[in-house]
Amino acid sequence: MLKIQNLHAEIDGKEILKGLNLEVKAGEVHAIMGPNGAGKSTLASVLAGKEDYEITKGSVEFEGKDLLDMETDERAKEGLFLAFQYPVEIPGVSNINFLRTAINEKREYLGQEPISAKDFMAMVRERSKLVELDSKLANRSVNVGFSGGEKKRNEIFQMAMLEPKLSVLDETDSGLDIDALRIVAKGVNALKKEDTASIVITHYQRLLDYIVPDFVHVLYDGKIVKSGPKELALELEEKGYDWIKEEVVNH
Amino acid sequence: MADYTENELAKDLENKEYEYGFTTNIESEKIPNGLNEDIIRLISSKKNEPDWLLEFRLKSFKMWEQMEEPDWAHVKYQKPDFQGISYYAAPKKQKYESWDDVDPEMKETMSKLGISLEEQKRLTGVAVDFVMDSVSVATSFKEKLSELGIIFCSFSEAVQEHPDLVKKYLGTVVPQSDNFYAALNSAVFSDGSFCYIPKGVKCPMELSTYFRINEAGTGQFERTLLIADENAYVSYLEGCTAPQRDENQLHAAVVELISLDGAEIKYSTVQNWFPGDKEGKGGVFNFVTKRGICHKRAKISWTQVETGSAVTWKYPSCILKGDDSVGEFYSVAVTNNHQMADTGTKMIHLGKNTKSTIISKGISAGKSQNSYRGLVKIDRKADNARNFTQCDSLLMTDRCGAHTFPYIECENPTAQLEHEATTSKIGEDQIFYCLQRGIDEEKAIGLIVNGYCKDVLNKLPMEFAVEAQKLLTISLEGSVG
Numbered sequence: 001m002l003k004i005q006n007l008h009a010e011i012d013g014k015e016i017l018k019g020l021n022l023e024v025k026a027g028e029v030h031a032i033m034g035p036n037g038a039g040k041s042t043l044a045s046v047l048a049g050k051e052d053y054e055i056t057k058g059s060v061e062f063e064g065k066d067l068l069d070m071e072t073d074e075r076a077k078e079g080l081f082l083a084f085q086y087p088v089e090i091p092g093v094s095n096i097n098f099l100r101t102a103i104n105e106k107r108e109y110l111g112q113e114p115i116s117a118k119d120f121m122a123m124v125r126e127r128s129k130l131v132e133l134d135s136k137l138a139n140r141s142v143n144v145g146f147s148g149g150e151k152k153r154n155e156i157f158q159m160a161m162l163e164p165k166l167s168v169l170d171e172t173d174s175g176l177d178i179d180a181l182r183i184v185a186k187g188v189n190a191l192k193k194e195d196t197a198s199i200v201i202t203h204y205q206r207l208l209d210y211i212v213p214d215f216v217h218v219l220y221d222g223k224i225v226k227s228g229p230k231e232l233a234l235e236l237e238e239k240g241y242d243w244i245k246e247e248v249v250n251h
Numbered sequence: 252m253a254d255y256t257e258n259e260l261a262k263d264l265e266n267k268e269y270e271y272g273f274t275t276n277i278e279s280e281k282i283p284n285g286l287n288e289d290i291i292r293l294i295s296s297k298k299n300e301p302d303w304l305l306e307f308r309l310k311s312f313k314m315w316e317q318m319e320e321p322d323w324a325h326v327k328y329q330k331p332d333f334q335g336i337s338y339y340a341a342p343k344k345q346k347y348e349s350w351d352d353v354d355p356e357m358k359e360t361m362s363k364l365g366i367s368l369e370e371q372k373r374l375t376g377v378a379v380d381f382v383m384d385s386v387s388v389a390t391s392f393k394e395k396l397s398e399l400g401i402i403f404c405s406f407s408e409a410v411q412e413h414p415d416l417v418k419k420y421l422g423t424v425v426p427q428s429d430n431f432y433a434a435l436n437s438a439v440f441s442d443g444s445f446c447y448i449p450k451g452v453k454c455p456m457e458l459s460t461y462f463r464i465n466e467a468g469t470g471q472f473e474r475t476l477l478i479a480d481e482n483a484y485v486s487y488l489e490g491c492t493a494p495q496r497d498e499n500q501l502h503a504a505v506v507e508l509i510s511l512d513g514a515e516i517k518y519s520t521v522q523n524w525f526p527g528d529k530e531g532k533g534g535v536f537n538f539v540t541k542r543g544i545c546h547k548r549a550k551i552s553w554t555q556v557e558t559g560s561a562v563t564w565k566y567p568s569c570i571l572k573g574d575d576s577v578g579e580f581y582s583v584a585v586t587n588n589h590q591m592a593d594t595g596t597k598m599i600h601l602g603k604n605t606k607s608t609i610i611s612k613g614i615s616a617g618k619s620q621n622s623y624r625g626l627v628k629i630d631r632k633a634d635n636a637r638n639f640t641q642c643d644s645l646l647m648t649d650r651c652g653a654h655t656f657p658y659i660e661c662e663n664p665t666a667q668l669e670h671e672a673t674t675s676k677i678g679e680d681q682i683f684y685c686l687q688r689g690i691d692e693e694k695a696i697g698l699i700v701n702g703y704c705k706d707v708l709n710k711l712p713m714e715f716a717v718e719a720q721k722l723l724t725i726s727l728e729g730s731v732g
């Protein structure tokens with residue numbers, strides 16, 4: 001599904017990603033952990049196509065296509081979804097209107113008819129239940145006046161509505177209480193299918209109790225420096241990142 | 252003197268070595284360029300006007316001659332050459348018996364402008380009075396309206412058919428001496444709309460007039476007079492679009508609203524005149540005087556979406572004369588490229604317990620300049636007056652400008668005045684968020700801007716709101732930077 005090879009990216013002349021490799025297959029869940037400032041959000045932004053970053057080397061293949069060659073909105077329409085670490089507020093634009101626009105843009109891109117109002121509303125009801133999002137929030141302006149936790153839940157709600165192939169969740173668990181965490185995880189798990197995949201960026205092994213990853217990667221200084229089974233997350237939680245840093249240095 | 256004819260004028264002009272002559276072509280008939288008493292007499296006689304109206308025009312002209320063109324607005328432009336304008340143009344074929352008689356070419360132009368009357372006609376509940384080059388060419392739904400005693404016709408027709416009403420109210424809200432452009436309009440106005448809603452009648456449909464400027468170099472001096480008698484209600488829509496022209500065109504309209512005791516007038520405008528090209532060449536100069544008077548418990552709301560014109564100078568205002576009257580102003584003004592807009596409102600509180608609300612959303616893109624100018628005046632006798640003002644500015648680039656000039660004159664200590672103002676730049680984060688959800692940049696800007704203007708767009712009648720939303724998106728195409 002996704003193949004990142006030797007990816008180098010910089011912002012304002014500063015190199016952040018320094019030769020990153022990662023392969024994600026359909027049906028898999030990958031967790032990415034790593035210290036603050038390691039480049040996790042940068043990776044998410046680069047995949048999504050944020051313009052501020054310059055790709056200096058490497059390649060990214062998504063479903064057999066050159067991802068880096070696509071416009072930001074095209075990537076989304078091809079099935080890439082990013083749950084933002086800091087979701088953005090759009091005053092005056094209702095969540096529903098926003099989502100309907102997004103869904104119809106995608107459908108148009110795929111050569112499909114716009115979704116009918118009836119089907120759309122049925123979908124809103126069903127999917128908002130999945131993440132236990134108050135239906136009132138669906139009618140409010142996008143993220144405006146939402147609590148931190150509500151914003152994160154809204155991201156998962158949008159994900160559920162847009163049915164992406166690959167979802168990148170950037171610290172969706174931070175700021176969530178334990179119930180919300182469970183709900184978000186439930187949403188992610190419910191959407192898991194054979195032909196979809198997700199990359200879950202997190203600092204806490206706690207989330208991985210609910211969303212069980214197939215692989216755990218450590219991102220450090222712009223590279224994936226260690227990969228392992230889900231037990232690696234436990235080890236990281238216990239020992240911190242210092243031993244990884246040492247390993248890297250000793251190499 | 253009312254008999255002064257075209258031939259006599261021609262002779263006069265010959266004596267004065269006139270160089271332009273009559274520019275009558277196949278489609279339309281113009282009178283010679285320039286402005287003097289004779290021209291005014293000619294306009295008046297062409298329209299077969301009563302003497303009192305000719306006197307009104309001549310008096311206005313004398314006032315205008317004594318006045319100076321104002322330059323306090325935050326706009327810069329090449330002042331119009333008032334002698335280089337023809338003050339009257341009418342399509343040769345003036346009236347159409349039915350819609351089918353209307354020139355197909357004219358219909359096509361309208362469709363291109365997105366104001367297809369065919370579509371409008373299907374939208375039941377909308378009566379359209381289409382004004383092209385100053386003379387009404389199509390009026391519909393008239394019968395239905397007249398059953399209720401509602402008069403909705405061109406201004407010229409009203410002068411002929413309802414002279415008493417016109418005489419009673421013309422110039423009572425915007426006196427001839429009010430300002431330079433109002434005086435000019437009062438002297439030379441060509442046509443416009445007239446509307447009267449009788450006592451206690453709620454007009455069952457939105458009354459709609461589309462104005463446009465057609466003839467190159469033709470000044471447009473529309474005159475609108477709208478009277479809602481006691482406890483009447485009317486919602487009036489004015490849409491303006493003009494085709495592309497190289498030279499600047501002057502538009503100086505006057506709109507007067509009279510809301511008698513307990514009456515309510517909702518006046519909505521979508522203005523989309525040619526703003527000039529990317530280099531700032533061409534475009535319409537829009538210098539409009541719009542004002543309404545509210546008697547006891549009466550209400551006037553102005554809602555405007557302004558995306559067009561090279562230079563806009565416009566302050567729809569309310570005189571809250573009667574106790575417990577209410578004035579509202581909701582405005583979205585978009586400027587792009589080299590456009591300049593100086594717009595806002597005046598709320599003049601004279602009566603007790605009068606209330607006004609001002610919500611202004613300015614959006615500047617390109618190298619444009621967008622100013623809000625508002626006056627809230629509370630008279631000595633206006634006890635317990637209240638005003639709420641909110642002015643927001645949204646910047647699309649680093650090269651454009653947004654300015655607010657709120658003036659307050661308060662002579663009564665019981666007044667409650669609130670003012671809020673914000674300026675923000677369109678968020679790149681917001682656009683990225685939309686893009687990531689698969690919404691392309693143009694649509695994203697449309698969404699964000701429409702969201703930003705929602706409080707105002709919500710005030711527009713449904714079908715107008717949809718049009719306005721499209722217009723906002725179109726006028727901001729490719730404008731982020």
Ligand SMILES: Nc1ncnc2c1ncn2[C@@H]1O[C@H](COP(=O)(O)OP(=O)(O)OP(=O)(O)O)[C@@H](O)[C@H]1O
Pocket residue numbers: 011012014016034035036037038039040041042043
């Ligand atoms: N405009 C910029 N100029 C220079 N450095 C930048 C710029 N933007 C981000 N960075 C740096 O890039 C590095 C990676 O940031 P990133 O947000 O990807 O980290 P992260 O792994 O997501 O961290 P966290 O765990 O705190 O979310 C940081 O050191 C950050 O300071």
Ligand SMILES: [Mg+2]
Pocket residue numbers: 040041042085170171
């Ligand atoms: Mg981060």
